[in-house]
Each structure stands twice: as C-alpha cells, then as structure tokens.
Amino acid sequence: MALAGVRVIELAGLAPAPFCGMVLADFGARVIRVDRTRTTMAMDVQARGKLSVALNLKKPEGAAVLRKLCLKSDVVLEPFRKGVMEKLGLGPEELLKENPRLIYARLTGFGQSGSFATAAGHDINYLAMSGLLSKLGRSSENPYAPLNLVADFAGGGLLCAMGIVLALYERTRSGRGQVIDASMVEGAAYVGSFIWKSQNLGLWNRPRGHNLLDSGAPFYETYETADGKHMAVGAIEPQFYNELIKGLGLDPTELPLQMSVSDWPELKRIFTETFASKTQAEWSKIFDGTDACVTPVLSLEEVSSHPHNRERGSFIKDAQGEVSPRPAPLLSRTPASPSSSRDPFIGEHTRTVLAEYGYSSAQIDSLLSAGVIECKSKSRL
Ligand SMILES: C[C@H](CCC[C@@H](C)[C@H]1CC[C@H]2[C@@H]3[C@H](O)C[C@@H]4C[C@H](O)CC[C@]4(C)[C@H]3C[C@H](O)[C@]12C)C(=O)SCCNC(=O)CCNC(=O)[C@H](O)C(C)(C)COP(=O)(O)OP(=O)(O)OC[C@H]1O[C@@H](n2cnc3c(N)ncnc32)[C@H](O)[C@@H]1OP(=O)(O)O
Numbered sequence: 001m002a003l004a005g006v007r008v009i010e011l012a013g014l015a016p017a018p019f020c021g022m023v024l025a026d027f028g029a030r031v032i033r034v035d036r037t038r039t040t041m042a043m044d045v046q047a048r049g050k051l052s053v054a055l056n057l058k059k060p061e062g063a064a065v066l067r068k069l070c071l072k073s074d075v076v077l078e079p080f081r082k083g084v085m086e087k088l089g090l091g092p093e094e095l096l097k098e099n100p101r102l103i104y105a106r107l108t109g110f111g112q113s114g115s116f117a118t119a120a121g122h123d124i125n126y127l128a129m130s131g132l133l134s135k136l137g138r139s140s141e142n143p144y145a146p147l148n149l150v151a152d153f154a155g156g157g158l159l160c161a162m163g164i165v166l167a168l169y170e171r172t173r174s175g176r177g178q179v180i181d182a183s184m185v186e187g188a189a190y191v192g193s194f195i196w197k198s199q200n201l202g203l204w205n206r207p208r209g210h211n212l213l214d215s216g217a218p219f220y221e222t223y224e225t226a227d228g229k230h231m232a233v234g235a236i237e238p239q240f241y242n243e244l245i246k247g248l249g250l251d252p253t254e255l256p257l258q259m260s261v262s263d264w265p266e267l268k269r270i271f272t273e274t275f276a277s278k279t280q281a282e283w284s285k286i287f288d289g290t291d292a293c294v295t296p297v298l299s300l301e302e303v304s305s306h307p308h309n310r311e312r313g314s315f316i317k318d319a320q321g322e323v324s325p326r327p328a329p330l331l332s333r334t335p336a337s338p339s340s341s342r343d344p345f346i347g348e349h350t351r352t353v354l355a356e357y358g359y360s361s362a363q364i365d366s367l368l369s370a371g372v373i374e375c376k377s378k379s380r381l
Contacts, residue, residue: 001028002334006074006168009034009066010050013079015123015148016184017107018044019157020077024164025049026327026336029075032353034066035346037374042346048318049339053354054347054374057088061372069357070095070102074177075164077105082117092179102177103167107160109151111183123148123156123184130155130189139209139216155187206261212236218268219244219258222297223275230297231275231283243292247283248274316340347376 006029010021018033025031026049035042037056044050053069056062067090070076076095078085085091085106092104109126110116116129124145127133137144160182167178189196195204203212210216219235235244241258248271255270256263275283280296287294298306304315304323316326318340327336350373354364367373 001337002331003028003165003168006030007072008032008075008077008164009069009073010077011079012036012042012044013107014043015046016152016156016160017077017079018046019153020105020107020160020164021050022046022048023158023161023327024075026338028334028336032069032073032349033344034069037347037371039346042343044343047343048341050344051349051353052344052346053350054376055350056372057090059370059372060089061367061370063088063090065354065359065367065372066090067095067098068359069353071099072357073099073102074168075103075105077107077160077164079107081120082106082108082110082112096177096179100176101171103164103171103180104177105160105164105167105180105182107156107182107184109184111186112181123150123152126151126155126184127188129185130192132188132192132195135195135204135208135214137208137214139207141209143208150191151184151188154191155189156182156184159187159190210261216261216264218264218271221268221271223272225275225278225280225283227279227281229280231280231287232295232297233271234293234295236293240291240293243290244294247286247290247292247294250274318342345376347374350375 003024006024008021008024008029008031010017010031010033012018012033012035021031021033031050033044033047033050033052034057035052035054037054039054042052055065057066095104096102106112108117109121110119110129124133127145127150130151132150133143133145136146160180163180163182167180171177198204205211206216208214213220215221219233219241222230222232224230233244235241238258242252245252245255250270256267283294284296296306303309304317309315314326315323316338317323320342327338351364354367354373355361359367364373364375368375
C-alpha cells in the first residue's frame with residue numbers, strides 16, 4: 001500500500017484526529033494510538049487497523065516513553081489544545097531535536113496562534129469562524145451545520161492527512177521533518193474556497209437560501225416522494241434540466257423559464273406536487289440512467305445494496321459485520337486495504353509495541369508496576 005512502512009504515533013483525541021489516523025492506516029501506515037491510562041472505553045470509533053498503547057504522559061517516565069516511540073517514528077499526530085504538548089515536555093522543539101526527520105502534526109480548531117488558540121470548541125464553532133456556516137441552511141431557518149463533516153473531517157482530519165503525506169513526500173528530498181499546524185477553521189474555509197472564488201459569478205448575491213446551490217433553486221433541491229422518501233435533483237445545465245422536465249412528465253411550455261428567479265417558488269411548488277405523486281422506486285425507474293441529475297436519497301442502511309454502489313464495492317463489511325465506506329480514492333496499483341479486524345482495546349498492544357521499540361521485559365514490568373503504562377487484553381476487561 002502507498003503508505004507501507006510509515007510509522008505514526010497518534011495521540012488519542014476526539015473525532016478529527018482519529019479520522020486522520022484511520023485514513024493513514026487504511027493506506028498502509030502503522031498507526032499506534034497512545035491512549036490515557038485508567039480509561040475503559042476508547043472514544044475512537046475510527047480505529048480500524050490501529051494498535052493501542054496505554055501510557056500516562058503526565059508521569060515523566062511516560063513522557064520519556066513517548067519520546068522513545070517518536071524517536072523511531074515518522075509522524076506524531078496530536079489533537080490537543082495549543083500548549084498541552086509543551087506542558088508535557090513533548091513539544092516540537094524537543095521531539096524534532098531528538099528526531100529531525102519527525103513530522104509533527106498538530107490538529108486543532110483554531111491553530112497554534114491567534115487569540116482563540118487556547119479556547120475549547122467543536123466543529124460548529126470552527127465552521128462558524130470559517131465564514132461557511134453563514135452560507136448554510138434554508139432561508140426560513142438559522143444557519144445549519146451539516147453534522148460535523150466540514151470542519152472536523154473535511155477541513156480537519158482529511159487536510160491534516162494530506163499535510164502529513166505532503167511532508168513525507170518533501171522529506172524524500174530534504175531528509176527533514178517539519179511541524180504541520182492544521183487549523184480546522186482554516187481547513188474548512190480552504191475546502192470552501194469555491195464560495196469565495198465564485199462571489200463575482202452572481203451565485204451568492206441573494207440572501208442565504210435564495211441562491212442556486214443553497215436550496216433557492218428548484219432544480220437543485222430534494223423532494224419528498226409518495227412513500228415518504230426523497231429524491232435529490234441537481235439539474236443545473238439546460239440540457240439536464242430539460243431531461244428533468246421530461247422525466248417529471250411536465251410540459252415546458254406551461255412552466256416558467258428555468259432561470260426566472262422570481263418564479264422559483266412557483267416552480268418548486270410544482271416540482272413538490274409532482275414528486276409527491278410517485279414512490280422513490282418509481283421515480284428511480286424513470287430517472288436511472290438519464291442525464292436528469294436525479295438520484296434517490298439513500299439511507300446508511302440502503303447504500304451498500306444499491307446496484308451502482310454494490311457493483312463498485314463502495315461499502316465494506318468488517319469481520320464484526322459492521323458496514324462502512326471503503327477508503328477513497330481508489331488507487332489502481334496500490335489500493336488501500338483497510339483492516340477488517342475489531343478495534344483495539346485500550347492498552348492491548350502496550351507490551352508488544354514497547355518491546356518492538358527496544359524495551360526489555362523487565363523494563364516493561366517496571367513501567368507497569370509504576371502505573372506509567374497499562375497492558376490490557378480482552379480477557380482482563
Ligand atoms: C463534534 C465533534 C465532537 C464529537 C464528540 C464525539 C466523538 C463524542 C460525543 C459523545 C461521546 C461519547 C459519549 O461521551 C459516551 C461514551 C463515553 C465513553 O467514555 C467513551 C465512548 C462514548 C461512546 C463517547 C465517544 C465519543 O467521545 C463521543 C461520541 C468535534 O467537534 S471534535 C473536535 C474537538 N476539537 C478539537 O479536537 C480541537 C483540538 N482539541 C481541543 O481544542 C481540546 O482537546 C478540546 C477538544 C477542546 C478538549 O479540551 P480538553 O480540555 O478536554 O483537553 P486538552 O485541553 O486538549 O488537554 C488534553 C489533556 O489531556 C491530557 N492527556 C492527553 N493524553 C494523555 C495521556 N495519554 N496521559 C495523560 N494525560 C493525557 C493532556 O495532558 C491534557 O491535560 P491538561 O488539560 O492538564 O493539560
């Protein structure tokens with residue numbers, strides 16, 4: 001796999017960093033997640049392919065163990081507030097001095113500088129600070145955050161993974177590591193660059209919820225079907241819009257013009273009424289295979305059995321029977337190969353990993369009895 005041989009130390013955090021670690025593991029990196037001791041349940045539900053070491057970083061011996069792990073690793077990924085790692089004596093200054101090839105990824109909400117740098121926050125806060133949240137949501141409602149997808153995952157974990165891969169690639173020339181300051185505010189905004197860059201196209205000059213792509217346009221919208229499901233319509237271009245009208249069985253001569261913005265509410269009313277007359281399966285039969293840009297809104301339970309997704313194997317089932325998306329993108333020669341084993345228990349691999357990184361059995365036992373590490377297994381939970 002593309003990242004085979006890359007060794008990552010992921011410090012356990014909430015959603016974004018675990019996603020970043022999972023992406024790296026899916027594409028072949030060896031990801032060792034460092035969990036807190038005296039913790040029963042892992043917060044990481046994106047743990048496939050990872051190993052778990054339970055280590056108390058607040059004990060000096062624990063910090064020393066982490067330094068030793070980073071000495072022989074390529075990447076350290078930390079998900080904490082600015083300054084936390086420095087307080088532990090594990091900041092970039094220390095770790096890069098000991099291992100100049102180390103890539104030190106810092107995934108935060110607000111970045112390593114600025115007045116908000118030490119403030120707590122979650123996806124919705126970062127999305128709000130990015131400017132994008134002001135553009136999201138229907139006109140009759142408050143701005144709406146699409147789950148925690150944009151800041152946590154797209155602008156956070158995924159861009160952080162990209163930063164790590166960029167730094168690994170650069171290191172092949174320079175031989176040197178560097179610090180990645182991954183701010184979710186900036187990552188979300190960067191993912192949304194199109195919104196800034198298209199300001200002069202007239203795409204966003206009406207109030208939120210009245211524009212082409214933000215639920216204003218009737219031909220870029222979702223509609224309820226007779227059986228309470230929904231269809232998604234994205235027929236923007238005239239040739240696709242004509243296919244939509246044809247599939248709906250409407251007479252274009254009796255409709256307002258597609259781009260007559262003042263008629264969009266009336267057009268949306270007509271589409272709403274029409275889509276309500278048939279079931280989702282009936283509309284799919286009409287639109288599947290056409291260029292009308294109309295697709296069924298599938299549930300998480302339905303996606304893997306939809307013919308298109310099934311033919312591609314877009315969703316995978318692990319050894320526990322859990323369905324989830326397969327890694328993307330699909331590389332032709334070195335595709336990802338996500339682990340199908342169960343997620344690790346906290347501390348499950350402490351002994352194995354420490355031995356691999358040069359600790360003797362006696363040293364491990366001593367760290368264990370001092371409460372610096374924990375070695376757990378299923379049988380002892
Ligand atoms: C929208 C998302 C949030 C999604 C949250 C979901 C993932 C979770 C929501 C509900 C959870 C489930 C529920 O609680 C029920 C179960 C409970 C069970 O215990 C676990 C399983 C559950 C199913 C549980 C599972 C999941 O957790 C849920 C579903 C987001 O937006 S997430 C993005 C958040 N923001 C960031 O990541 C930006 C950067 N980070 C931060 O800004 C801060 O970390 C943050 C997030 C504000 C938290 O601040 P906090 O004060 O708590 O921490 P820090 O200031 O970062 O300091 C960390 C301290 O911890 C010490 N430490 C770390 N590792 C170790 C170690 N190995 N040993 C010892 N000590 C350690 C570190 O030294 C720091 O100590 P100090 O504070 O003293 O310096």
